[in-house]
Amino acid sequence: MQIRILGCSGGIGAGLRTTSLLIDDDVLIDCGSGVGDLPLEELSRIRHIFLTHGHLDHIAFIPFLVDSILDDLVNDPITIHLQREILEMLREHIFNWQIWPDFSKLPDETNPVIKYEVITPEQQIVIGERLFEAIPVTHTQPAVGYRVQSADGGSFAFTGDTRSTDRFWEVLNTHPELKILIAECAYADHEEVLSQIAGHHRPSTLAEDLGKLQHRPELYITHQKPGEEEQIMRELKQLLNDWEPKSLQRGQLFEL
Template identity: 50%
Template sequence: MNLRVLGASGGVGQGLRTTSLLIDDDILIDAGSGVGELTLDDMLSIRHIFITHSHLDHIAFLPLLLDSIFDRIEEPLVVHGQAVTLRALQEHIFNWVIWPDFSQLPHPDKPVLRYEIMAPAEICTLGERTLEMIPVNHAVPGVGYRVACAGRAIAFSGDTTSNDSFWDVLNARSGLDVLVVEAAFPNESLALSQMAHHYCPSLLAQDIAKLHHNPLIYITHNKPGSEDLIFAECRAAMPARRLQPLRGGEVIRL
């Protein structure tokens, strides 16, 4: 299993793309502006998109991806998410005002987009890969995913602040090789982190202490311009953990 990081920033700017992770060549987790790194052929290979939550930085390029491939694919691209998340996409994005309803195009009988409601704790099996949806604690209903294949596992937190649900589920599973977890703001923005339901390094360290596994931990979703400060604060707060900054363009092989 390969994880290609298309976007790992909390914002945009030269060289910065928002959250999108490509598993092998056919599964996308979130569809932020990182999708803009894909070639047309890359886009045509994607069969499944798993959405963590409805915020724009995680779905912004989904409408444009579908528009680029809508008359070139045989089978609909399946968008997986919580019912509330998929409903938000239908009502606020694919509503014929912001963008066409691609679950009806190019033809209602043969659309480019199919919604697949998934509930927390549900596991979706795709070939040898399994994706488990895990609830987290964000400003809108949000989830993370644990992706497993051939005895290896990677987990992605999505956007979240302090919670027990994500860590309890990871601890209940047999192993974890890689953890991709957010730290949106530096510690000076503790109040903002709590209000916006994100981690800062001190909040993240409190939750990482709950994790019984010792994965390689990649820190993602940093506020642009604060990357170095946030990572230095993560290192100071979690000296015993194996930490890396997650960078756009990186490929993690498992």
Template identity: 45%
Template sequence: MKIRVLGCSGGIGGRHLRTTSFLVDHDVLIDAGTGVADLSLGELAAIDHVFLTHAHLDHIACLPLLLDTVMDRRDGRPLTVHAPQAVIDTLTRHIFNWAVWPDFSAIPDTAAPVLRYAPLEVGESWGDAPRRFTALPAEHTVPAVGYHLASSQGSFVFTGDTTCNPALWPLLNAIADLRALVIECAFPNREQHLAAVSKHLCPALLAAELTAYRGAAEIFVTHLKPGQTEETMAELEALTGSNVPRMLQHNQIFLL
């Protein structure tokens, strides 16, 4: 399994600032933030599955444009969006509703649409060996999940957007082959109040969360706000002891 970071920023504004998306092998996206726009037309047309953590704009921004771009290149194959039913309901109500964007689940017709939805709730999995995707619990302002990606060579976890999440850590501690954990840290400590109300993490909260982790996976932080990256990373380095998280990088690649 090859995982390429297309976007890992909490905003836009620079050459390498793209919002959240990961390309898995050549045919799967985890989230569909602005980083998807850097893919070529051929790469976009090869995507068969999109796993969404939640419906906030920075995680779905390119999904409507992706569908519009590749609909004539799919040879009748639908693009499948996997997400909790609550996330799917938000997409159908507020995005693919003919007012904001066409309903691609009915284009060109309901019998053979460009877009197909596949509900995936916490604890449920899709795929078989050597590639399996399992939805993990997340705590955010809207219905949300993270994902455990399992291959024959190890596991990768992306928490999605989340605040303190006691239900997550026993599940992570049970993944014996977890090689990389990507977890958000959206704000510096001086904005802890904002992290709390928006259900994100800051270094102090993340450090407390990591005390529950018993494994040895490399830890990477994502979703840092532009202009606050150095401040947030310095606080993390000062707070988390020996297993200091590193900052996830645009175009970073994980091989599992």
């Protein structure tokens, strides 16, 4: 299984893209602006999107993706895996015939180019030889992280957007074989109030949460606010003595 980081920033700016991870050539976790860098030929192979939640930085490029590869999706639709509340948000606010057409009814209702699969936290979904496990986290709306396992057992986990949470770490504690952990840390420590309101980690809350994990996978940090990347990493390195946190990079590849 290959994991390619298409976007891992909390915002935009030259060289920055919002959250999207490509698993092999056909599955996305989130569909932020990083997807827009793929050539059309690679876009046309995507058939599944697992959403962590419905915030714009994670869904913004679904409408453009579907529109760009529309002909390929007729009779071979793309499936979006998401919680029911997030499906309702997409229907009401994005695919509502005003902001964008409702592609779950095009070209016709019986044979659409988008299909939705509602997931519930802790559900496991197998796509080909890969297993995706949705694990609840704590954000400002219903949100999940994912644990993804390859055919030979190698696995990684991604927190998605979250502040301090419990169940995610409890579930990961049952998987000591976990090789890579991608954890969000959106703000530096001086943004205490903002990080609480926005439902994101800052270094001290992430360090506290990582204390709940009983094993030590490789740790990569994602979703930093533009301009605060270096400060966040400095603060994390001071707090995490028994970890070696690295900043996740756009274009980075992992093989599991």
